[in-house]
Amino acid sequence: MMDREMVLYGVKALEEMGNIAAFYTARNTPVWKYGRDGALENCSLLLSKLGISAGDMVMAEQEHTNKVRTVSRKDGGDMVLRGSPVGAYDGMVTDEKGLLLATVEADCVPVYLYDPLRQAIGMVHSGWRGTVEQIAPNAVSRMAAEYGSRPEDIVAVFGPCICAECYEVGTELIDIFSAQYSKEELNSIFLEDLSFARQEKGAKVHLDIRSAIRISLLQSGLTEDNIKDVGRCTKESPELCSWRRDQPLRQSMLTGIMML
Numbered sequence: 001m002m003d004r005e006m007v008l009y010g011v012k013a014l015e016e017m018g019n020i021a022a023f024y025t026a027r028n029t030p031v032w033k034y035g036r037d038g039a040l041e042n043c044s045l046l047l048s049k050l051g052i053s054a055g056d057m058v059m060a061e062q063e064h065t066n067k068v069r070t071v072s073r074k075d076g077g078d079m080v081l082r083g084s085p086v087g088a089y090d091g092m093v094t095d096e097k098g099l100l101l102a103t104v105e106a107d108c109v110p111v112y113l114y115d116p117l118r119q120a121i122g123m124v125h126s127g128w129r130g131t132v133e134q135i136a137p138n139a140v141s142r143m144a145a146e147y148g149s150r151p152e153d154i155v156a157v158f159g160p161c162i163c164a165e166c167y168e169v170g171t172e173l174i175d176i177f178s179a180q181y182s183k184e185e186l187n188s189i190f191l192e193d194l195s196f197a198r199q200e201k202g203a204k205v206h207l208d209i210r211s212a213i214r215i216s217l218l219q220s221g222l223t224e225d226n227i228k229d230v231g232r233c234t235k236e237s238p239e240l241c242s243w244r245r246d247q248p249l250r251q252s253m254l255t256g257i258m259m260l
């Protein structure tokens with residue numbers, strides 16, 4: 001078998017802060033989910049590139065939940081070598097060095113979290129469902145409860161995801177988001193004039209998931225300056241996996257963070 005090149009794009013905003021590896025993968029290694037053909041091979045390639053073993057990596061059993069799991073070394077290998085012992089979760093936090101937290105996405109928003117003072121990290125998968133249900137704020141609260149993190153010290157970075165211009169959705173999502181966000185906030189979460197869009201039958205609107213997550217993280221106490229964005233659209237980047245562009249192919253990008 002030919003060796004496949006493992007492409008890792010670094011998340012500079014975090015790696016510049018020091019002892020952090022934060023990255024996302026390319027479309028040439030599109031299979032990561034536990035149990036799928038080729039997933040373990042891709043994990044092995046990744047692990048050897050990072051110089052760690054499978055016991056140093058935890059992935060999430062993702063089902064668009066808002067659940068965040070606190071993980072440590074003893075959980076290493078979950079969703080890599082074996083299934084999840086605790087059911088589904090879409091985010092993880094840890095304060096252990098050398099433990100890689102990884103989620104997979106194909107248009108959803110990967111949110112990397114780092115508290116440089118308390119030395120804690122988080123990795124969150126936030127699609128529209130997890131966003132409405134506040135998974136990123138849940139991870140911030142968990143870091144505060146477990147590690148004493150202050151929200152104003154936490155840096156959040158949005159990895160590549162589908163941009164608002166590329167993300168057309170049905171108007172039913174306006175009602176779903178209105179359960180969590182104010183009218184004024186909805187105006188920055190959707191690109192359209194909503195009073196108009198709602199009246200039109202079969203109308204489509206464009207959803208800016210990152211805007212919704214940003215609003216929620218600010219409410220959690222993160223500062224404007226500490227919410228960053230790699231600014232890359234998955235659908236518009238042929239080298240990245242995108243469900244909207246590539247369906248029915250079930251391919252995904254792996255996003256990971258680890259303290260060195």
Ligand SMILES: [Zn+2]
Nearest residue numbers: 163166233236
């Ligand atoms: Zn786009």
